[in-house]
Amino acid sequence: MAIWNGLLFGMMLQLSVGPVCLAVLHRSITGRLRDALMMVLGVALVDAVYMVGAIGGLSLLFQIPWVKQMVLMVGALILTWFGIQTLRAIKGRGVHEEAPAPHAPTGRSSFWHGVLLTLANPLTVLFWAGVFGSLLASDTFVQSTELFLFATGCLLSTILFLGLVALLAAYLARFFRPGWLNVFHGLSGVFLIGFAIVLYAKSCLMSPYWPY
Numbered sequence: 001m002a003i004w005n006g007l008l009f010g011m012m013l014q015l016s017v018g019p020v021c022l023a024v025l026h027r028s029i030t031g032r033l034r035d036a037l038m039m040v041l042g043v044a045l046v047d048a049v050y051m052v053g054a055i056g057g058l059s060l061l062f063q064i065p066w067v068k069q070m071v072l073m074v075g076a077l078i079l080t081w082f083g084i085q086t087l088r089a090i091k092g093r094g095v096h097e098e099a100p101a102p103h104a105p106t107g108r109s110s111f112w113h114g115v116l117l118t119l120a121n122p123l124t125v126l127f128w129a130g131v132f133g134s135l136l137a138s139d140t141f142v143q144s145t146e147l148f149l150f151a152t153g154c155l156l157s158t159i160l161f162l163g164l165v166a167l168l169a170a171y172l173a174r175f176f177r178p179g180w181l182n183v184f185h186g187l188s189g190v191f192l193i194g195f196a197i198v199l200y201a202k203s204c205l206m207s208p209y210w211p212y
Helices: 002-014 019-030 035-061 065-088 107-120 121-140 144-175 177-203
Strands: none
Touching: 002 144, 019 035, 019 065, 019 107, 019 144, 019 177, 035 107, 035 121, 035 144, 065 107, 065 121, 065 177, 121 144
């Protein structure tokens, strides 16, 4: 039951769409399905590392206020960079052009894009640190095997949900008009930058010098 509980818990988490889900959707629509699936594998790899770190005591580190604040600020900067790069994809593409953009992403670059984007999203590591820190403190799982199976279920939910998002986006991309891609580039870039601004605001609120 532990792996099933982890799968259900992870699916509930996936319902809150964030920058990683949007990036997979963006890559599947503007690129190839294989590249989007490689990005999903990169996301899952980082999630697995975060879970192992959380089980190993990473949650204690994030209880230090300045560490948490630094993670939020660095994540905001990296997500801003990703947003700007996404907006730059609009340049040089006419509304009626159907040819793919130059320097199209490969499977390997998509994999590392997923890795870097997940690393840049501090809410992911903070969330997993909080979840597994709470589970360890409450002795919810008596045996370490049950905790491992729960983490496996959470990881499978990431692969399953984002994989379905990639498949659905690849299907819907067939009905996209060429000009819609520019609109989608713009919306994706604005969302990433907006998410970065929210993270920066959170980090400022944690500062002792912030006027309350």
